[in-house]
Amino acid sequence: MGETTRRTALFGGLTVTAAGALAFATAGRAGAAVEVPDIHPTSEWDARPAGGAIVVENHKPTYIVVHHTVDPGNNTDYSLAHALQISRDIQNFHMDTRGWIDTGQQFTNSRGGHVTEGRHRSLEVLRGGTQHVQGANVADHNSECLGIENEGLYSTVDVPVALWNSLVQLIAHIADQYGITPEFIKGHRDFNSTECCGQVLYDRLPELRTEVGRLLGVSTARADVPEWPLLKPGDTGPRVATAQRFLRAAGFGVPTDGVFAAATTRAVTKLAAEHGLSRDSCTAARAVDESGFLGSDVWPLIVPAGRSTAAWRSELAR
Ligand SMILES: [Zn+2]
Incomplete structure (x- = not known):
């Protein structure tokens, strides 16, 4: 059994940390006790020094963000050695090809379930519990997000x-x-x-929230407003037709046939470029072309005025 965190003890209203006092310390949160996972630091995988100053945000992150590395092989090497190797590979890709100062994400999770520190200082700052290291993994939101890269490609298959x-x-x-x-x-x-x-992994986020909530001893019963849907070139259907009507209203010469083909892809790409939306923000271990994708950062630019964001998201989720 692992140790529990100091913060867990504090949640219970007591400051005791001795293992023997655990039952009392966590009683205030329905007996929840969160184990401290084994996280392998940058020093353990021979990380290169960062190419610039690590920025430490003087506040906690708002969101914990789940990524996948888009590694199409879905490797079957579940060893720690492999986890340390992909940590080096990702850092090299992010520094040499992306041009970032260091690994983009704060933490990396291998298919074998080994967790490593990504960007330098992420582990030490997490342990402090009051600040977080700014990563490069969610364009325009890096100061409020803490990102976890999961090794693999989970568009059609499930995670180990x-x-x-x-x-x-x-x-x-x-x-x-x-x-x-x-x-x-x-x-x-x-x-x-x-x-x-x-x-596949995205569809399991509600389950992930439930399981995390169970460990934290907090309820996850609250119903969230649906997120904006993601539309991709090749998609068809009423949501595509809706997006096309919005794009036409915004001045783009696209058909409203519900088929996400070349004209719609060009329109979305142009719109994204006009608004300076990053299309290569993901911390994936390789480059992915998602230039025509229409999702969370594009919908707010095209939905007609007069209804709230939440109303549109609910409407489009139907
Ligand atoms: Zn990502």
Whole structure:
């Protein structure tokens, strides 16, 4: 059995940390006790020094964001050695190809369920529980998000059990450290127009919130407003037709046939560029072309005025 965090004890209204006092310390939260996961620091995987100053935000993160690395192989090497290797690979890709100062995400979770520190200082600052390291993993939202990269591609296949279990444990620990409630666990696509964290893993986020909530001893009964839907080139249907009507109203010469083809892709790409929306923000381990994707950062630009964001999101979720 692992140790419990100091914060868990404080939630119970007592400051005791001795293992023997655990039952009393956590009684205030329905007996919840969040284990501290084993997180392998940058020093353990021979990370390169950061190429610039690490920014530490002087506040807690608002959201915990789930990503996938888009590694199409869905590797079957579940060893710790492999987890340390992908940490190096991702850092090299982010520094050498993306041009970032360091790994984009704060933490990485391997298919074998091994968790490593991504960006330098993320672990030490998490343990402090009052600040967070600014990463590069959610365009325009990096000061409020803490990102976890999950090794693999989960658009059509499910995550391994080991990865799922370590993800639940890691998120519960982060949420416990910062006092974040489960509804603030998000997928990358809830902020940017990206497939990340893969449709299958994304569809499991409600389950993830429930499991994390159980570990935290908090209720997840609150019904969230649906997120903006993600539409992609090749998609068809009434939502595509709705988006096309909005794009036409915004001056783009697209058909309203409900088929997300070349003209619609061009219109969305142009709109995104005009508004300076990043299309290469994901911390994936390789480059992915998502230039025509229509999601969370595009809908607010095209929905007609006069209704609230929540009303539109609910409407489009039907
Ligand atoms: Zn992502």
